[in-house]
Amino acid sequence: MRKRHLFTPGPVDVPPEVLSALAEPLIHHRAPDFIPYFKAANEGLKYVFQTQNPVVTFAGSGTAAMEAAVANTLSPGDRAITVEGGKFGERWTELCKAYGVEPIVLKIEWGKAVTPEQIEEALTGNPDVKAVFLTLTETSTGVLTDVESICEIVAKTDAISVVDAVSALAAEKLLTDAWKVDIVVAGSQKALMLPPGLAFCSVSAKAQAAIARSKCPKYYLSLAKAIKKLEKDDTPYTPAVSLIRALVVAAKMIRDEGIENVWARHARLGRALREAAVAMNLSVFAQNPSNVVTAIRIPDGVDGEKIPKILRDKHGVTIAGGQEQLKGKVIRIATLGWANDLDVFAVIGALDLTLAEMGHKFERGAGLAAAARALSA
Numbered sequence: 001m002r003k004r005h006l007f008t009p010g011p012v013d014v015p016p017e018v019l020s021a022l023a024e025p026l027i028h029h030r031a032p033d034f035i036p037y038f039k040a041a042n043e044g045l046k047y048v049f050q051t052q053n054p055v056v057t058f059a060g061s062g063t064a065a066m067e068a069a070v071a072n073t074l075s076p077g078d079r080a081i082t083v084e085g086g087k088f089g090e091r092w093t094e095l096c097k098a099y100g101v102e103p104i105v106l107k108i109e110w111g112k113a114v115t116p117e118q119i120e121e122a123l124t125g126n127p128d129v130k131a132v133f134l135t136l137t138e139t140s141t142g143v144l145t146d147v148e149s150i151c152e153i154v155a156k157t158d159a160i161s162v163v164d165a166v167s168a169l170a171a172e173k174l175l176t177d178a179w180k181v182d183i184v185v186a187g188s189q190k191a192l193m194l195p196p197g198l199a200f201c202s203v204s205a206k207a208q209a210a211i212a213r214s215k216c217p218k219y220y221l222s223l224a225k226a227i228k229k230l231e232k233d234d235t236p237y238t239p240a241v242s243l244i245r246a247l248v249v250a251a252k253m254i255r256d257e258g259i260e261n262v263w264a265r266h267a268r269l270g271r272a273l274r275e276a277a278v279a280m281n282l283s284v285f286a287q288n289p290s291n292v293v294t295a296i297r298i299p300d301g302v303d304g305e306k307i308p309k310i311l312r313d314k315h316g317v318t319i320a321g322g323q324e325q326l327k328g329k330v331i332r333i334a335t336l337g338w339a340n341d342l343d344v345f346a347v348i349g350a351l352d353l354t355l356a357e358m359g360h361k362f363e364r365g366a367g368l369a370a371a372a373r374a375l376s377a
């Protein structure tokens with residue numbers, strides 16, 4: 001089998017220590033054996049989320065936590081603000097509609113971030129809004145949103161703030177409590193360095209009050225039931241035992257490195273990728289780029305859909321292409337979780353070979369040199 005390199009915004013390369021934990025024999029989840037693991041996992045999550053709020057874990061992908069946030073805090077007929085500047089922002093609109101919640105949609109040009117002023121204006125114009133749904137790093141465009149300023153504004157109203165940090169958690173700075181974010185949702189298969197299968201939701205006191213009023217239907221994804229059980233480090237239904245044991249290991253790796261250092265490492269790698277892209281006669285798509293995933297604009301005349309295929313088939317490198325309106329127009333490279341300086345050289349080196357093969361005009365090796373300079377700055 002060829003050596004493979006994953007540069008996708010989930011799933012990501014999983015460190016060997018975490019893989020070993022996944023291979024441990026199963027233990028019963030209602031037995032005393034499991035409780036210390038779940039306790040450690042929950043403490044680890046609070047550290048990674050930077051919160052004292054309960055963090056609920058569901059067996060499901062990140063979208064399960066998004067769905068839980070909508071279904072548990074709102075009632076049919078409620079109104080909520082959503083931001084459509086990419087595919088994942090659109091998911092909030094779709095989820096609201098699925099539960100009979102009326103979305104007030106702020107349409108943002110792809111590549112740009114919604115501004116705190118735009119949110120403030122929408123809230124002033126719609127004082128009955130019950131929730132504001134945001135995306136910290138919009139994975140389809142590589143855009144970072146100023147969630148800190150926006151949640152400060154939302155905190156002054158009766159609405160709750162809900163932040164999709166599925167691709168951002170443990171990669172991009174996020175201070176759940178200090179920024180007054182009521183609900184943060186995340187998933188296991190991104191910077192948490194785990195396989196897919198766990199979804200997380202942190203829930204503030206304000207969000208818990210909203211949960212008490214909510215009339216949307218829910219059963220498996222009931223946050224009230226999960227929070228009650230969580231007080232005893234227990235779950236309403238069978239937890240994903242192996243994934244939770246692996247989470248304990250991954251969270252410890254993050255804690256040992258220090259969350260600020262983890263954010264700084266992602267910032268370094270993201271900057272190196274962006275500088276390499278520019279040096280290769282390409283450009284960065286996002287105006288306010290995140291460090292999680294770098295969307296690189298592909299010039300006309302170069303087939304952007306072919307680049308990921310050549311990278312995969314010739315070099316064993318998996319990156320993501322563009323979605324929807326960006327199909328063929330951008331490539332997306334993620335350096336998420338267990339990624340380091342050498343990974344940047346690997347992906348930029350493979351991109352150099354691929355772009356040369358495709359006839360793109362650029363100075364050979366310039367991307368690698370720019371990355372080297374950025375990484376030693």
Ligand SMILES: *Cc1c(COP(=O)(O)O)cnc(C)c1O
Nearest residue numbers: 061062063088139164166167187
């Ligand atoms: C990956 C991702 C999700 C969740 O997707 P799942 O496939 O359900 O895990 C949600 N939002 C963002 C921004 C993402 O990057």
